[in-house]
Amino acid sequence: MDLRRELQRAHDAARPTLATGRVADYIPALGAADPNAFGLALATVDGEVHGVGDWQTDFSIQSVSKLFTLALALATGEAVWHRVGREPSGTPFNSLVQLETEHGIPRNPFINAGAVVVTDRLLTLTGDAAGAVREFLRAESGNPRLDTDLVVAASEAEHGHRNAALAHFIASYGNLENPVEAVLGHYYAHCAITASCRDLALAGLFLARHGVRRNGGRLLSRSEAKRINAVLLTCGTYDAAGEFAYRVGLPGKSGVGGGILAVVPGRGTLCAWGPALDRAGNSVGAVAALDAFTTATGWSIF
Numbered sequence: 001m002d003l004r005r006e007l008q009r010a011h012d013a014a015r016p017t018l019a020t021g022r023v024a025d026y027i028p029a030l031g032a033a034d035p036n037a038f039g040l041a042l043a044t045v046d047g048e049v050h051g052v053g054d055w056q057t058d059f060s061i062q063s064v065s066k067l068f069t070l071a072l073a074l075a076t077g078e079a080v081w082h083r084v085g086r087e088p089s090g091t092p093f094n095s096l097v098q099l100e101t102e103h104g105i106p107r108n109p110f111i112n113a114g115a116v117v118v119t120d121r122l123l124t125l126t127g128d129a130a131g132a133v134r135e136f137l138r139a140e141s142g143n144p145r146l147d148t149d150l151v152v153a154a155s156e157a158e159h160g161h162r163n164a165a166l167a168h169f170i171a172s173y174g175n176l177e178n179p180v181e182a183v184l185g186h187y188y189a190h191c192a193i194t195a196s197c198r199d200l201a202l203a204g205l206f207l208a209r210h211g212v213r214r215n216g217g218r219l220l221s222r223s224e225a226k227r228i229n230a231v232l233l234t235c236g237t238y239d240a241a242g243e244f245a246y247r248v249g250l251p252g253k254s255g256v257g258g259g260i261l262a263v264v265p266g267r268g269t270l271c272a273w274g275p276a277l278d279r280a281g282n283s284v285g286a287v288a289a290l291d292a293f294t295t296a297t298g299w300s301i302f
């Protein structure tokens, strides 16, 4: 199969959809992104890397970082599953409503509330949660320049009333180990990391390799990698994970910066990016490209 040609076709299929989306601006520093930017990258477990369009342009990874915080928390210490669930929430990513009836235990690690708990755990385990994510991404992507965009992180903090409310609410149930301000600082700093489709596709390969890192060392057991992929499939793409599974058929994590990282276990990873989002918060172009690619190639878990 000519993978490069398939990527180009998927890219071409996605382009016309870009005009139907909207760039996220609730974090003001994200609002300046170009809605017509679009890139798509593929990395395989055999070491091939291909890309089309703006695949080497840096963007704000936002919630794509949450899959790395979860992987590192699970790799570094005991499980976090008594503090966060693994069911789809059926509510927006930044919703507060379930936390009260569910006693401060967020539904899953990929909504904001759950990611705050995982960041807290990683902060306890490493002393530097955002730094741990950054170092991991640098090592796996081979890009030593990959870093947090401090302007985006500051913009998130300044407009982060909802995340602060979530974090304080979780703390009121005794489900945070560190001060709210410290946890939020690390949460914003890992969300505000900038990376390209190329970087993220390479960084996510450990999930396609069933837990094995670029250097051959094991980050997670095969079973843990399977479980992260399972939670990505059911909870990784906001309140549209069912639609994403239907159209793309892969575990994936999206972010409001417009990136989606998808895993083809045993084969590779795909990362698509376009800042124009649909109503659920997923990049319209990224979903369209992944849909086109997996439909044409059969690269799906189903």
Ligand code: GLU
Pocket: 061, 062, 063, 064, 093, 094, 112, 156, 163, 188, 191, 254, 255, 256, 257
């Ligand atoms: N940092 C963003 C927030 O907390 C992440 C949102 C996202 O990408 O889903 O709102």
